[in-house]
Amino acid sequence: MRLICLPYAGGSAMIYARWKRSVPSWIDVLPLEWPGRGARMDEPLHTDPVALADLLAAELVDAPLAAPYVLFGHSLGGLIAFEVAHRLLALGAPRPQMLLVSGTEAPAKRDGSRWREPLSDDALRDELLMLKGTPQEALESVEIMRSALPILRADFLMCGNYVAQRRQPLPCPVHVFGGDLDDTRPEALQAWRAETSAAFGLDMLPGDHFFIHTRQADLLNLITTLLAGHARPQLAAACAGP
Numbered sequence: 750m751r752l753i754c755l756p757y758a759g760g761s762a763m764i765y766a767r768w769k770r771s772v773p774s775w776i777d778v779l780p781l782e783w784p785g786r787g788a789r790m791d792e793p794l795h796t797d798p799v800a801l802a803d804l805l806a807a808e809l810v811d812a813p814l815a816a817p818y819v820l821f822g823h824s825l826g827g828l829i830a831f832e833v834a835h836r837l838l839a840l841g842a843p844r845p846q847m848l849l850v851s852g853t854e855a856p857a858k859r860d861g862s863r864w865r866e867p868l869s870d871d872a873l874r875d876e877l878l879m880l881k882g883t884p885q886e887a888l889e890s891v892e893i894m895r896s897a898l899p900i901l902r903a904d905f906l907m908c909g910n911y912v913a914q915r916r917q918p919l920p921c922p923v924h925v926f927g928g929d930l931d932d933t934r935p936e937a938l939q940a941w942r943a944e945t946s947a948a949f950g951l952d953m954l955p956g957d958h959f960f961i962h963t964r965q966a967d968l969l970n971l972i973t974t975l976l977a978g979h980a981r982p983q984l985a986a987a988c989a990g991p
Contacts, residue, residue: 750846750976751777751818753809755826755833757852757961758904759877759897761787764962771969776976781805786900794903798825798911802832806840809833816843819976823961825908827853831944834919844921846979848945849972851926852958854933855940856913864909870894873901880958922948924975926968928960929953950975 752772754765762780769778783801785794795801814837822830827850834848868876874894877883887893923945927938935953942949952971954964961968 750775750980751779752972752976753818753820753830754778754780755805755820755822755830756780756783757822757824757826758908759901760826763787767965768969771965772973775980776973781809785903794900796903796906796910798829798832798907801907802829802836805829806833806836806842809837810840810842814842817846817980818843819847819849819979820845821849821851821972822853823851824853824958825904827851828856828859828911829907831856831919834921835916838919844919847921847975848919848923849926849975850923850941851961851968852928852931852933854937855944856911857943858934858937858940859911859913861909861911864905866909867902868905870898873898873905876905877901918944918946920946922950922979924950924952926960926971927951927953928956928958928964930955930957931960932958 752768754762754768756762756764762782765778765780768780772778782789783795784792784804795804820830820834822828830850831848834845838844874888877888887897923941925938925941927933927935938951941951954960954967954971956963
């Protein structure tokens, strides 16, 4: 099972480096890097979530996509993973076995109005403080902030530019993860149920917005259990033969 992982705002594919060593060998973790960071630092940053989803879906199809696969994204990455899933289906690619979204409200329940204009450096630092995911020494480092703030500014603009679209629900199961101390509203997590015509599930973990790091072991155990349960019927059918 291939687990394709998308980062959160301001993050890069490196946030999933530890996952590769922390899941069973039958799960192939594939972090997707976005333009403008990490190995793609020389490419221009995106502020249009639709254009980014189009680009990532086209790259996955060209790879080509190995089936079966699951999409995972945290925060902004969850929204982009959702859009990538729709675009992959539109391109005729195999459908994802499951969409896993973490720490993000359902598209129809989002209000990104406060991020529709570029934020100043001070405002971006305030956002980082509020989200509690950035060490104080990083916030005080001129060098780190010089490289991080342009990425974060572009990603927040993507949040502000995101517009929910009316379309058919995804044909794959959707499972949502949330932090019990996060500002994300529980009813907005439950609203993801409307985005699938298949099974829906929700797990709440202890922690704030970055429970993806503070409760990493618990999250990966839940993901592994979900993927194992989804893979067993397929394996049984394959072993049974025609």
